[in-house]
Amino acid sequence: AQSVTQLDSQVPVFEEAPVELRCNYSSSVSVYLFWYVQYPNQGLQLLLKYLSGSTLVKGINGFEAEFNKSQTSFHLRKPSVHISDTAEYFCAVSRRGGYQKVTFGTGTKLQVIP
Amino acid sequence: KAGVTQTPRYLIKTRGQQVTLSCSPISGHRSVSWYQQTPGQGLQFLFEYFSETQRNKGNFPGRFSGRQFSNSRSEMNVSTLELGDSALYLCASSSGLADANTGELFFGEGSRLTVL
Numbered sequence: 540a541q542s543v544t545q546l547d548s549q550v551p552v553f554e555e556a557p558v559e560l561r562c563n564y565s566s567s568v569s570v571y572l573f574w575y576v577q578y579p580n581q582g583l584q585l586l587l588k589y590l591s592g593s594t595l596v597k598g599i600n601g602f603e604a605e606f607n608k609s610q611t612s613f614h615l616r617k618p619s620v621h622i623s624d625t626a627e628y629f630c631a632v633s634r635r636g637g638y639q640k641v642t643f644g645t646g647t648k649l650q651v652i653p
Numbered sequence: 654k655a656g657v658t659q660t661p662r663y664l665i666k667t668r669g670q671q672v673t674l675s676c677s678p679i680s681g682h683r684s685v686s687w688y689q690q691t692p693g694q695g696l697q698f699l700f701e702y703f704s705e706t707q708r709n710k711g712n713f714p715g716r717f718s719g720r721q722f723s724n725s726r727s728e729m730n731v732s733t734l735e736l737g738d739s740a741l742y743l744c745a746s747s748s749g750l751a752d753a754n755t756g757e758l759f760f761g762e763g764s765r766l767t768v769l
Contacts, residue, residue, distance in 0.1 A: 571756040582657070582743055582760035583696075590755055629696065633756025640686070640709045641756050645695035 541566035541632045545644035552620055553652050560615040560647045562604075562630030572613040573631040573641070574604055583629060589613065600624065625651045655680065657761035659744050665767045671732040674764045678725050678746030684708075685727040686758065687719060690741040699742075702727055731766075739768045 542565045552558045564570065571590050575583040587598025594606040604615045613630060630644040658677040666672050678685050686709075687699040698711040702721035719729040725746075731738055742765075745758035 573756065575758075575760075580762075582659075582762045583745075583758075584760065585757060588755065588757060631756075640698055640701055641758055642698070643688075643696040645693070 541570060541634060541642050543630050543632050543642055543644035545630055545647050547647050548645065549648045549650065551650045551652055554622055555619050557618050558616065558620050558624075558649065560628050560630075560649065562613045562615065562644060564611050564613065564630070564632045566611075566632060566634065569635045571633045571635060572604075572606060573633070574598065574602070574613070574615050575629045575631060575643075577627045577629065577646075579626075586615070586628070620649070620651050622651050622653060624649060657744055657746050657759055659742075659761035659764050661764060662762065663765050663767075665769060666734050667769050668734055668736060670734050671730060672734060672766060673728055673730045674742055674744075674766075676727045676729075676744030676746075676761060678727070678744075679759055682746035682748055682759070683725050684747045685721055685725065686745045686747075687727070687729050688743045688745065689713075690743055690763070691739075696743065699729065734768045736768050739766060741765050 544563045573588045574586040576586045577583045587596050589596045589606045597603045602617050627646045627648045629646045631641050633641045660675045684703045686701040688696040690696050700719050701709040705721045716732045721727045741763045743763045745760045
């Protein structure tokens with residue numbers, strides 16, 4: 540079975556400052572990795588995904604993430620945050636091959652301070 | 654292309670009652686997954702249906718059940734409601750096909766259940 544750990548439950552950051560949201564995963568097999576974002580009173584939407592190839596993945600709204608297999612990490616970064624980035628971010632993992640359920644982390648609330 | 658639709662968006666029930674939530678997936682998607690979201694617990698996987706069959710199941714009591722219809726629409730039911738069942742219930746759809754599986758899910762906006 541796979542698991543996901545998001546160590547930071549809340550991350551406050553000033554507007555226009557950089558941010559990194561941390562994600563570590565555990566799995567005995569190869570995985571796909573995802574970051575989803577949830578705005579208040581909404582469902583989740585995909586921010587970016589790593590399936591294969593380049594370990595640096597670019598997503599929507601200027602976010603990017605880097606897959607590090609040796610450290611089993613998939614940290615999310617943005618060089619300059621905006622007020623509109625205030626939301627909850629979820630890291631997720633799914634095993635490769637066949638159809639597998641997606642396992643989510645507990646989420647990180649990003650609060651952008653004006 | 655219409656997204657995932659969940660109804661109702663909000664509902665209030667009392668302990669002991671039962672509730673049924675509905676989810677219409679994206680057209681062409683045959684897999685529907687259900688998640689329970691509560692503060693501090695994140696998203697907990699309930700179950701996944703594919704072509705009217707439950708394919709995966711999480712660790713929830715038997716009070717939580719679901720089904721999927723031939724048109725891929727899905728319902729989940731919670732019987733004998735408890736206060737702890739108050740949560741946002743999210744439905745997500747995907748193609749569900751092994752050769753097209755990337756694990757990407759498309760979520761609805763959720764049904765927020767309050768149990769009093």
